[in-house]
Amino acid sequence: MSIDHSGGEKGQEKMNAPAKAIKLAPSSEKMPEDPDMVPQDFEPDPQSVGSNDHKHILVIKLSAFGDFILSIRSFQAIRAHHPKADITLLTTAPYAALARTSGCFNSVWIDKRPRIYDIPALFKLRKDLHSGHFSRVYDLQRNDRSHLYYRLLPLNKPEWIGTIKGCSHYYKKPENGVYHIAVREKAQLELAGIKNIQLPDLSFIKAEIEELHLPRAYAMLVPGGAAHRPQKRWPVENYADLAHHLTHLGITPVIIGGSAEQAECDTIKGLCPAVRNLCRATSLEQIAVIARRSQFAIGNDTGPMHLISAAGCPTIVLFSAASDPNKISPIGPDVQIIQADDLQDLSLEEVTASLPAAQLD
Numbered sequence: 001m002s003i004d005h006s007g008g009e010k011g012q013e014k015m016n017a018p019a020k021a022i023k024l025a026p027s028s029e030k031m032p033e034d035p036d037m038v039p040q041d042f043e044p045d046p047q048s049v050g051s052n053d054h055k056h057i058l059v060i061k062l063s064a065f066g067d068f069i070l071s072i073r074s075f076q077a078i079r080a081h082h083p084k085a086d087i088t089l090l091t092t093a094p095y096a097a098l099a100r101t102s103g104c105f106n107s108v109w110i111d112k113r114p115r116i117y118d119i120p121a122l123f124k125l126r127k128d129l130h131s132g133h134f135s136r137v138y139d140l141q142r143n144d145r146s147h148l149y150y151r152l153l154p155l156n157k158p159e160w161i162g163t164i165k166g167c168s169h170y171y172k173k174p175e176n177g178v179y180h181i182a183v184r185e186k187a188q189l190e191l192a193g194i195k196n197i198q199l200p201d202l203s204f205i206k207a208e209i210e211e212l213h214l215p216r217a218y219a220m221l222v223p224g225g226a227a228h229r230p231q232k233r234w235p236v237e238n239y240a241d242l243a244h245h246l247t248h249l250g251i252t253p254v255i256i257g258g259s260a261e262q263a264e265c266d267t268i269k270g271l272c273p274a275v276r277n278l279c280r281a282t283s284l285e286q287i288a289v290i291a292r293r294s295q296f297a298i299g300n301d302t303g304p305m306h307l308i309s310a311a312g313c314p315t316i317v318l319f320s321a322a323s324d325p326n327k328i329s330p331i332g333p334d335v336q337i338i339q340a341d342d343l344q345d346l347s348l349e350e351v352t353a354s355l356p357a358a359q360l361d
Helices: 065-070 072-081 093-101 119-131 144-152 181-190 236-248 259-271 284-293 303-310 348-352
Strands: 002-004 020-023 056-060 086-091 107-110 136-139 159-162 218-222 252-255 297-300 315-319 335-339
Touching (some): 065 181, 072 086, 072 181, 119 144, 136 144, 144 159, 159 181, 218 236, 218 284, 218 303, 236 252, 236 259, 236 348, 252 259, 284 303
Parallel strands (some): 002 020, 056 086, 136 159, 218 252, 297 315, 315 335
């Protein structure tokens, strides 16, 4: 296994068996001048912060969970750039509560994603879009649905920062190279003069976790992932072996998961009774707070890992050949990527060799 700390040529090599670990900001090797994946002291750029030219702004970000977390830093940069504007977010129901507590938006609209043949629903959406009197739209979804919403706006279109040809601020996806979604979104916002884009600040997320009675020293395990993509999951037996390894280090393994991972979480608990199984027992907000206090986290390429890493927890994410970490890996102050063509072949030793030093005092 090779570990690349430099962001140089090794980081751009093809995957090699059995695994490779890259302890680096995702895609920083693609844009080495880009500071967006490392912690920075925020120093406002007077030329890019404090724009009062737009009173009503719309931001579009519908899904998915990992993508929404990746965009929080963009939300915060937009708010810093337009401190006095009335900013509305158009999103979907699962992310509305998080958006409302972020402090970035004055209003949060729920998009029910009407079908193209649902004419009454489309007319209602069109009426809502018109009523907003938006002078600028940040399209962070960048897909066919948000393009449909562009067409629903008045003929005198507002400024649109997105990927629609002919819009006022057209962002063309690079044709050469592989770029992380956060890097591409940063370049998109720069078209609108937003230049100070830092790591996401999730300090706005609050939750009570005392009821969970967590031990003093624990580490998070996230063994789940999309049910229809089992190739993105490290075997549960390996997670159980990892749990035993952690207990021998004096660290309690804490499992995080949803209903889709119930069987996997129960299996790990059965194989390692010392595990604290919090499957289906935590809210998104609680996961973020748990992550802040965790020694570190190890998990598959799945949505909660984006939240955990963004919360500041040292994070190790396991990737197979089924997805490209250069495009969509979690971001945060301390993220390691371990990638193997087939996660069935990724050994326990390769994972434990990358574990951060525990703080047990």
